[in-house]
Amino acid sequence: MSYTIDVYRGRMKPVTHLFHFYAFLSMFPQLVAGPIVRARDLIPQLAVCRNTTEEERWEGMKLIAGGYFKKVVIADNLAPFVNTAFAAVPASESSLYWWLVISAFAFQIFFDFAGYSDIARGLAKWMGYDFLVNFDHPYTSTSLREFWSRWHISLSTWFRDYVYIPLGGSKKGEARGHINMWLTMVISGLWHGAAFHFLAWGAVHAFFLSVERLTSWPERLKHLPFGSVFSLAAVMFQVLIAWVFFRAQDLTQALSIIGTMLEFNGRFGFPTTDAFKVGVLYLALGLAMELYHFSKIDIRKWFPPAVYRSVEVASVAVLITLSVFLRGAGMQFIYFQF
């Protein structure tokens, strides 16, 4: 679609070499679930014969090993906990339990898709091509707007450039800006599936974004002590509430779960099965990985460059080993269904 639209709008010239066009269409790493690579970014790369360097192959290797770890170790080990909770009849009535379940789902979908994107980027690097980063630590965002600039970047920017801006963006007055944003978010919800709960997911995000625009709460919080931590928590709260709609089987289940979550009751009646324990452990690992990024600690500074190269090699070897022995039940990539 982006090729057709960009050519129509005169943003790129039509491809004259048929093989380049089909090479773009059939570029397998991004074919099934993205990242959505635009014709104007990739076709020029395809026109040049590429010889990969050792550095590029190593970067690709790191992305592939990391991507597999995110997908098969973290996401696939969170899945049984989440799936069991959503399928359980009767559902647990503990607020704490549902906050854990939705947090687990938030990290499951993130690591599932970010892992896939990393593998795709790594494979592309091995072929000498560069795909843009698709997930840039979205859960470290301190505003919802920032979240959307870090989450599924290729899709978010696609909707921005091909839906939001053509509708007029925010240039036609504040009210129109809100309406355009609501339309974009609702369409992006429906892009995931023709169901009310996906529509509600988009609408809930639009609502929170509107509130953010109108109140500028992230700017206000920034000036308070620990403001960024409060902002982080506030964004997480909104994103988690919205994820309920995304994951629930229908609107009724979503509303019932949100009701339980917002009760903040003190009930602890939930099954602490192995799936629960494993899920909570990997949730903690995912959280630690994101907090590590949020803390801006750079371990590269701890080692001399030559030693760090060895540490990297050992780390990749360990990641591969862990992906073999700690892999969860093989689950299909979540985004394959959309």
Next chain:
Amino acid sequence: MRNRVFLALVIAATLIGLIGFLRPDAMRTTSREKWFWTWKTHSKDIYDVVVLGDSRVYRGISPESMRKVLTGYRILNMGYSSGSLSPMMLAEAEKRLDRSGKRIIVLGVTPYALTPKAAKDEHYLQEKNRAAAEIIENMYLAPLLRHFDPTTPVKLATGFKRSPTESKEEFYESGWVATWRDQSNPTEALTSYEHAFAENRVSTNIIDNVILQTGKWTYDGIHVFAFRLPATLEMIQLENRKSGFDEKIFRERFEKAGGCWITVNQKEYRSYDGSHMEKDSAQSLSQFIAQDIWHAIGEHSSSSMEGAVE
């Protein structure tokens, strides 16, 4: 370090090899389980006796023990989780019989196996609908890959010591999952069964079909047996109260259709969770069932001989 990719792969391969071959056997269970269900569902083997039912059957009936009585018989345990006695499963059971063999079908009756929810046969269909690549992987590669079975941090933290209430399982090629616990909890399954029959009572249609099929099989010369799987007294009472299953009526109709009902003394067998039988009890029950079949077939033979004399 000129080729970091190569170096990382060599280190990873060494680590995987060392861990895979040196770790304890307790970790290697997933491959066996995958192989077990895929083999049970997709094997082309044919049998003299097929035992059909739900998890009480696949944990409670040991073809190995039955063979001690029915010497030389090929016996398949065709139980699945929440499995039913639906028309589809009855047809599948018939397909697994050797047409030139003894042709015996044993129905493991539980009230749940006669409900509409069970008739969805989700576990069976999940196994049946596996992609061809997955079937090949599970049947032929999984046994080779057992060294690389995954584990979890929880298991690592407990040092592979199972808690006394955790089930231990052995998977047999015959379709039996021998199960036992160091510490049983006979009331454990009661709560889930309380919910299991909410808006999901025994279906008259499913029972009618079982009776109809029994009549057809008997007419075709297939021996049909049925018995009610033992469970704790509390469980049987709960099932009788909540499921809408009337064992007496079912038995009468089943026998009238030509089937042979095997009466099981519920008290002789021990359940570890109130629903499923311990390994030892499963073996005893299986021998008992086999003896009844043996006697019944003997009676059938003698009747036909008497008929011939007349």
